[in-house]
Amino acid sequence: MTPAPIAVALDAPDLETAARWAAMVTPHVSTVKVGLELYLRYGPDVIDSVRGGSGVQVFLDLKLHDIPNTVAGAAKAVSRLRPAILTVHAAGGPAMIQAAVQAAPHTKIAAVTVLTSLSEADLGRIGLSGPADDAVRRLAVLSVRAGATALVCSPHEVAAVRSEVGPEITLITPGVRPAGAETQDQARVATPEQAMADGADLLVIGRPITGSADPGATAAALAASLRRA
Numbered sequence: 001m002t003p004a005p006i007a008v009a010l011d012a013p014d015l016e017t018a019a020r021w022a023a024m025v026t027p028h029v030s031t032v033k034v035g036l037e038l039y040l041r042y043g044p045d046v047i048d049s050v051r052g053g054s055g056v057q058v059f060l061d062l063k064l065h066d067i068p069n070t071v072a073g074a075a076k077a078v079s080r081l082r083p084a085i086l087t088v089h090a091a092g093g094p095a096m097i098q099a100a101v102q103a104a105p106h107t108k109i110a111a112v113t114v115l116t117s118l119s120e121a122d123l124g125r126i127g128l129s130g131p132a133d134d135a136v137r138r139l140a141v142l143s144v145r146a147g148a149t150a151l152v153c154s155p156h157e158v159a160a161v162r163s164e165v166g167p168e169i170t171l172i173t174p175g176v177r178p179a180g181a182e183t184q185d186q187a188r189v190a191t192p193e194q195a196m197a198d199g200a201d202l203l204v205i206g207r208p209i210t211g212s213a214d215p216g217a218t219a220a221a222l223a224a225s226l227r228r229a
């Protein structure tokens with residue numbers, strides 16, 4: 001069976017746990033995501049540990065955000081690990097995004113628009129007043145013009161972003177919670193079925209899978225529910 005378009009966020013405190021979660025979920029999902037917690041603790045070796053010899057895609061979520069020259073150097077440094085996807089913050093601006101794209105030609109650069117943990121009240125506090133949708137769409141268009149071939153946004157904006165950027169751009173949505181699950185620190189959330197129906201290509205799901213009693217079974221159940229939807 002084709003693995004489901006889910007990236008499991010391996011936000012684990014140690015490498016053994018992350019590798020165990022990865023082995024449990026990889027039969028069911030297309031992608032595993034390594035984020036700051038694991039990468040800052042273990043460095044580049046973490047990538048091979050979570051790949052574990054399987055064909056799973058690795059999404060390296062470092063959310064780079066710096067001047068173009070620094071981001072280019074960082075993207076080049078990690079591109080030798082051949083991650084399928086690497087994140088940068090769209091707010092770093094077009095020259096920074098372009099620098100990442102040029103430095104890592106074999107990796108899909110995904111621009112993070114507005115973090116899914118931010119509510120509209122939070123956005124007002126950081127000076128982005130108005131609906132989240134407006135900021136997300138603006139950053140999405142700017143990122144694609146700068147060469148990003150993937151975007152990260154919440155499920156709330158994915159339909160609007162799809163209509164702005166067309167079918168070729170990979171839309172990645174964290175902030176995904178199965179019906180009834182706790183939202184935790186996520187503010188703009190929807191169910192996996194809703195996110196897919198609205199145009200997401202890849203769902204990022206962490207704690208609802210990794211915090212469950214059996215991450216493998218939970219990933220399999222989510223994959224099955226997406227196939228039915």
Ligand SMILES: O=C(O)c1cc(=O)[nH]c(=O)n1[C@@H]1O[C@H](COP(=O)(O)O)[C@@H](O)[C@H]1O
Pocket residue numbers: 009010011035061063087112114115116117152153174175176184186204205206207208
């Ligand atoms: O770039 C990301 O993956 C990301 C962007 C965003 O706006 N929100 C967001 O939650 N993420 C990541 O997606 C994952 C969500 O994890 P859970 O909230 O546990 O499902 C975490 O690893 C976050 O770092």
